[in-house]
Structure formats: structure tokens, C-alpha cells
Amino acid sequence: MIKGLEHVLDVHPIFAGMDQETRHLIAGCGKNVVHEPGDYFIREGDEANVFYLIRHGRAALEVHVPGREPIVIATAGENEVLGWAWLTPPYRWHFDVRAVEQIRAVSIDAVCLRAKCKADPAVGFAFYKNFTPLIASRLDATRLQLIDVYGQPKAAPEPELESGPPAKPAPPKPADPQ
Amino acid sequence: MTYVKDGASLERSKTDDPMVPDLYEVKSLLRELDDTFTLTVSLPGQMEQFRFSPGQFNMLYKFGVGEVPISISGDPGATGELVHTIRNVGPVTDAMSYLRPGDMIGVRGPYGSSWPVEAAVGKDVVIVAGGIGLAPLRPAILHCLNHRDQYGDLVLYYGARSPSEMLYEREIERWRRRGLHVEETVDHAEPSWTGHVGVVTHLIDRGDFHPDKTLAFVCGPEIMMRYAVQALTDSKVPDTQIYVSMERNMKCALGFCGRCQYGPVFICRDGPVFPYQKIAPYMKTREI
Numbered sequence: 001m002i003k004g005l006e007h008v009l010d011v012h013p014i015f016a017g018m019d020q021e022t023r024h025l026i027a028g029c030g031k032n033v034v035h036e037p038g039d040y041f042i043r044e045g046d047e048a049n050v051f052y053l054i055r056h057g058r059a060a061l062e063v064h065v066p067g068r069e070p071i072v073i074a075t076a077g078e079n080e081v082l083g084w085a086w087l088t089p090p091y092r093w094h095f096d097v098r099a100v101e102q103i104r105a106v107s108i109d110a111v112c113l114r115a116k117c118k119a120d121p122a123v124g125f126a127f128y129k130n131f132t133p134l135i136a137s138r139l140d141a142t143r144l145q146l147i148d149v150y151g152q153p154k155a156a157p158e159p160e161l162e163s164g165p166p167a168k169p170a171p172p173k174p175a176d177p178q
Numbered sequence: 179m180t181y182v183k184d185g186a187s188l189e190r191s192k193t194d195d196p197m198v199p200d201l202y203e204v205k206s207l208l209r210e211l212d213d214t215f216t217l218t219v220s221l222p223g224q225m226e227q228f229r230f231s232p233g234q235f236n237m238l239y240k241f242g243v244g245e246v247p248i249s250i251s252g253d254p255g256a257t258g259e260l261v262h263t264i265r266n267v268g269p270v271t272d273a274m275s276y277l278r279p280g281d282m283i284g285v286r287g288p289y290g291s292s293w294p295v296e297a298a299v300g301k302d303v304v305i306v307a308g309g310i311g312l313a314p315l316r317p318a319i320l321h322c323l324n325h326r327d328q329y330g331d332l333v334l335y336y337g338a339r340s341p342s343e344m345l346y347e348r349e350i351e352r353w354r355r356r357g358l359h360v361e362e363t364v365d366h367a368e369p370s371w372t373g374h375v376g377v378v379t380h381l382i383d384r385g386d387f388h389p390d391k392t393l394a395f396v397c398g399p400e401i402m403m404r405y406a407v408q409a410l411t412d413s414k415v416p417d418t419q420i421y422v423s424m425e426r427n428m429k430c431a432l433g434f435c436g437r438c439q440y441g442p443v444f445i446c447r448d449g450p451v452f453p454y455q456k457i458a459p460y461m462k463t464r465e466i
């Protein structure tokens with residue numbers, strides 16, 4: 001069982017650069033899990049004591065909004081890491097997570113992992129070093145989403161040409177007969 | 179030079195004055211999205227001579243309102259009509275959204291540079307589109323699909339604000355069946371959406387293509403193109419193999435008036451499609 005997990009860890013970029021011994025330690029905190037489509041396997045506010053390496057399928061991170069449908073704000077798919085709330089206190093999930101398709105994943109027990117990081121700072125350092133770029137890229141992506149890149153940009157003031165561009169006519173009425 | 183403003187006074191045949199549009203008849207207007215429509219026009223008897231390359235644009239003139247540059251979004255392999263997909267953002271595009279079959283519209287073109295579909299033969303093509311930016315890329319996609327065996331992997335990464343703002347949804351399914359690998363993403367969605375949610379650059383980061391034998395075509399809001407190019411170069415696609423389509427307000431479209439100047443280039447004459455390398459310094463410059 002651990003052998004199979006170790007193989008997953010060997011090839012996953014989040015463990016790149018970690019030595020075999022460290023990966024073996026981490027594999028000791030992991031197990032294979034399956035979530036069926038529609039399953040909510042993470043709930044906002046619950047303790048974040050696990051993270052996932054998704055092997056197959058897609059998960060949706062949702063914000064629950066009273067009185068309307070939840071809003072999906074991100075998805076995570078094959079080969080991606082799901083969850084980093086386990087890294088920093090108070091270790092709470094900030095979103096609900098739903099399986100969009102059947103998900104097969106390795107879940108890593110974060111209580112076990114945090115203990116190992118505490119006991120061996122080298123493991124802790126390796127872990128934080130590999131997770132920091134992931135957190136940074138999620139933050140960058142969130143900022144881009146905030147910018148609303150596909151929206152219509154506000155008109156920049158037009159530079160006045162010497163001869164002056166023709167004034168823009170008022171919009172025509174729907175029945176404009178050409 | 180006289181700029182003919184009155185549609186009624188236009189001759190059907192082209193004059194020598196490049197500012198005088200030809201008079202085209204509206205064949206159909208299809209609502210794609212709340213604010214976006216596809217306009218099909220034709221010039222009976224003369225369409226066979228009209229040839230364009232994917233990425234080129236026309237100047238469309240709504241008589242009495244104004245003239246705007248709009249990319250040709252139809253199939254470069256099909257003659258008989260001209261197709262443009264237009265987002266209603268202001269006076270001219272709004273007036274165009276009320277056109278009906280049989281109405282007339284002025285057309286000058288085609289103008290500008292094109293997506294290097296010939297240079298891409300034998301290579302993989304990665305197309306990155308944002309929002310209405312899929313329209314200027316549609317002829318390149320159709321060209322590649324019409325000549326599917328000449329290309330390696332064909333990939334489309336398409337980002338939009340929400341699922342209801344995705345263009346050509348039905349057609350994208352047909353493209354998939356013809357051998358285009360499509361990944362779509364939106365900024366936010368309702369739970370019924372089964373695609374990706376996140377920025378389009380994320381699709382590039384996790385993309386599965388061979389960077390050294392890839393040509394990338396990018397079109398969308400400028401800010402999205404900047405980040406997309408960055409993600410492509412981070413994925414080791416050489417910047418000599420990345421092409422972007424730039425937009426600036428335009429007037430003459432002939433390289434005379436300077437309205438669309440961008441650093442040392444004119445978008446209408448030297449663009450709109452540029453090798454990224456050529457305009458990289460200006461894309462990073464403020465106030466241009």
C-alpha cells in the first residue's frame with residue numbers, strides 16, 4: 001500500500017526535490033480515497049486536517065451564498081494539489097469542495113504531517129518550500145479573477161488630434177431606418 | 179480625399195479611393211450572447227474575388243453613425259459571404275446590432291497581417307482566446323481544421339467571464355469532433371458547469387504540449403494576453419513562436435492617420451497580428 005503511494009509521491013511535482021526518506025515519511029500519512037460526483041468532502045469552517053493529490057477527476061471549490069446557488073470560484077483537476085488551509089493556523093477550510101466527477105485522490109493526513117514537520121525541521125522546510133509557490137500562484141490567479149479581464153474596459157480619454165476627430169454621434173434608436 | 183458619409187450616394191463598384199467602402203447587404207444577424215452578435219454580409223456577384231487570411235479585419239461602416247475595425251470571423255475556405263462577430267460596446271457597434279437582413283453596410287478591407295497558419299504546418303498549434311478574442315481566431319481554427327492532417331496537436335484554451343458568456347458553444351463541440359482539443363475555463367460559475375473555473379493562464383500551466391514545436395496564437399483583452407504570453411514563456415514556448423493580435427482605436431486602417439500607432443508600429447498596417455517578440459517591449463511599457 002505504502003509502496004503504491006510512494007510511487008505517486010515520487011512523480012508528483014509538489015514533492016520534487018524531496019529525498020526518498022522524506023517521501024517515505026509522508027507516504028506514511030497518506031491513503032487512497034474516492035469521492036463520488038456530488039459529494040461534498042470538504043465543508044467551510046471544518047478543521048483542515050488533510051490535503052489531497054488529485055489523481056483523476058475534478059473538484060469544485062464553492063462559496064455558499066444564502067438564498068442563491070453556490071458560486072464555484074475555482075476547480076482543481078488531475079495532478080493538482082487540493083487544499084493548503086492545513087498549513088497555517090487556525091487550520092480551517094474556507095470553502096466547500098464538491099466532486100464534479102468521480103475523484104480518485106491520495107489524501108494526506110495533515111495532523112500526522114505537521115507532527116513530522118515539527119519533529120524534523122528539514123522535512124518542514126522542504127514542505128513549506130514546495131507549497132509556497134503553489135500558494136503564490138493561487139493568489140496570483142485570484143488577483144487576475146478579481147481584475148475581471150474579460151470585462152469591457154472603461155474608455156480611456158481620447159487624445160485630441162490637431163484636426164480633431166469627428167464628434168461621436170448619439171446612438172441610434174432601434175428603428176433606425178439606415 | 180472625400181469621405182462619403184451618405185450610404186445612398188455610394189456607388190456599388192469600388193472607386194479608386196481606398197477610403198470609400200463597398201456596399202454590402204446584410205444576410206443575417208445572429209445573437210450569440212446578450213451583447214454579442216454575428217453579422218453575415220455579402221456583395222452579390224463579387225464575393226468570389228474576396229480573399230482574406232485568418233486574423234485580418236475589415237472596416238465596417240454603419241451609415242450615419244461611424245466606421246469601426248472588426249476582424250473577419252468566418253471560414254477562410256468559404257466564399258460567398260463575410261462573417262463578423264461583434265460585441266456591442268458603443269455607438270457604432272450598438273447601431274450595427276439593429277441591422278436586419280436586406281440592410282446595407284459599408285465594408286473596406288481586408289486589412290492587416292494574419293495568423294501564421296502556413297508557418298505552423300507540421301507543428302502543434304496552441305490557441306489562447308479570451309472573451310470576444312475567440313472571434314479573430316475562429317478563421318485560424320477553421321483553417322487548421324480544414325487542413326487537419328497538416329498540423330500536429332491543435333489545442334484551444336478559451337477563457338470567459340462565465341459560462342453564459344462563452345462564444346460559439348455549439349460550434350466548439352463540432353471543432354472537438356474534428357480534432358481540436360478544447361479546454362474552457364470561466365472566472366466563476368454555477369454548480370451545473372462541469373468545466374474549469376479559474377484563469378485561462380492556469381490551463382496553459384497545466385497544458386500538455388511540446389513547447390519547442392508549438393506555435394501559439396493569443397487573442398483577447400490586452401491584460402489577459404500579457405499574462406497568457408507569460409504563462410506560455412514559463413512553459414518554455416520560445417517568444418519567437420508566440421503571436422498576439424493587438425487592438426487600438428483606428429480611423430483610416432491604411433497606415434496614414436497614425437490613430438492606431440503603438441510604439442513604432444501602426445496596428446492597422448503592421449498588425450493586428452504581431453510576433454510577440456516584435457512588440458514585447460511596448461506591451462510592457464506604460465502609457466502606450
Ligand SMILES: Cc1cc2nc3c(=O)[nH]c(=O)nc-3n(C[C@H](O)[C@H](O)[C@H](O)COP(=O)(O)OP(=O)(O)OC[C@H]3O[C@@H](n4cnc5c(N)ncnc54)[C@H](O)[C@@H]3O)c2cc1C
Nearest residue numbers: 155246247248249264265267268269270271425426427450
Ligand atoms: C484590428 C481590430 C479588430 C477588431 N475586431 C473586433 C471584432 O472582431 N469584434 C469586436 O466586437 N470588436 C473588434 N474590435 C474592436 C472594435 O473595433 C471596437 O469595439 C469598436 O471600434 C467600438 O466602436 P463603438 O463606436 O461601438 O464604441 P466606442 O464608443 O468607440 O468604444 C466603446 C468602448 O470600447 C473601447 N474600444 C473602442 N475601440 C476599441 C478597440 N479597438 N480596442 C479596444 N477597446 C476599444 C473604448 O475605449 C470604449 O470603452 C477590433 C478592433 C481592432 C483594432
